[in-house]
Amino acid sequence: MATTVSMGSLFTNPSYNMGFNTSALASHMLPHTTDTYWNAFGEISKQNIQLNYFERLWAAWYAFMGNDVLATGIMSFVMHEVVYFGRSLPWMIIDRIPAFNKYKIQNQKIPSAKEQWDCAKLVLISHFTVELPQIWFFHPMAQYVGMSTSVPFPSIWSMAYQIAIFFVLEDTWHYWMHRALHWGPLYKNIHKIHHQYSAPFGLAAEYASPIEVMILGLGTVFSPLLYCAITKDMHILTMYIWIMLRLFQAIDAHSGYEFPWSLHHFLPFWAGADHHDVHHEKFIGNYSSSFRWWDLALDTENSPEAMKRRREQRLAKARKAQ
Known part of the structure; x- marks a missing residue:
């Protein structure tokens, strides 16, 4: 399964910290998890508990949009x-x-x-x-x-x-x-x-x-x-x-x-x-x-x-x- 690797690496990898790579989240998620914003939010919340609520809302937006x-x-x-x-x-x-x-x-x-x-x-x-x-x-x-x-x-x-x-x-x-x-x-x-x-x-x-x-x-x-x-x-x-x-x-x-x-x-x-x-x-x-x-x-x-x-x-x- 494509999402068995935690998406947390996307947030801690230095190559993502200074660039606009947030949409890469979408490609690491199961297709069905991005059909709604709240599904994207739920997936990110499960795999990135170290993020606060607003950070998860933010990441879910970019993941859901995919652009x-x-x-x-x-x-x-x-x-x-x-x-x-x-x-x-x-x-x-x-x-x-x-x-x-x-x-x-x-x-x-x-x-x-x-x-x-x-x-x-x-x-x-x-x-x-x-x-x-x-x-x-x-x-x-x-x-x-x-x-x-x-x-x-x-x-x-x-x-x-x-x-x-x-x-x-x-x-x-x-x-x-x-x-x-x-x-x-x-x-x-x-x-x-x-x-x-x-x-x-x-x-x-x-x-x-x-x-x-x-x-x-x-x-x-x-x-x-x-x-x-x-x-x-x-x-x-x-x-x-x-x-x-x-x-x-x-x-x-x-x-x-x-x-x-x-x-x-x-x-x-x-x-x-x-x-x-x-x-x-x-x-x-x-x-x-x-x-x-x-x-x-x-x-x-x-x-x-x-x-x-x-x-x-x-x-x-x-x-x-x-």
């Missing part, structure tokens, strides 16, 4: 849609609750149901026509740089420090590309659509032209790919967690709400909604995505404190010139 490109593509796209609209939904509900209006930064501009629906339609079109093809081609790129899909999963610590690096890299890319998109012709032909809403709301985080989605998305996708190409030490699960956190950050930054418990009160260098909302209202400054340091270092911070500082500097310069 890594399909397995990764479907999982990536579904994850993106569930996280994006799932995280946007609470902000849509909050917009309809008057008690939260006092926390709305531009509280005279509450998005209507029609605005929310029109935004959702364009975002969905963008997801299926622009992001879906990119997600489909992600697996070959990840395979090329040596990103792993194998189990067991990496440690929480290794994923945490890698994601911290991705936040820094993406923020740098986002600052410079976003600032470039505010240059006349690029703003008029590409970025202007994202500024349709001067008072942003969560669902509008990815309301943008296809070109902008690709330009700014490069920082999110290629930061992990570059890291993996250099280190040869990254799991695709880390990529998924990074994408989820980046989506949370982008949606929350567009939420338009400033709470006493907002993250920037505890991490002063964090950008957040108060930082990005001003960008949409004033159409200039505050170009960073996650952190404030690029805006502070290059004097593009748009805040009452920054404007006061610039006024004082101009006055001081004028007094010296007299």
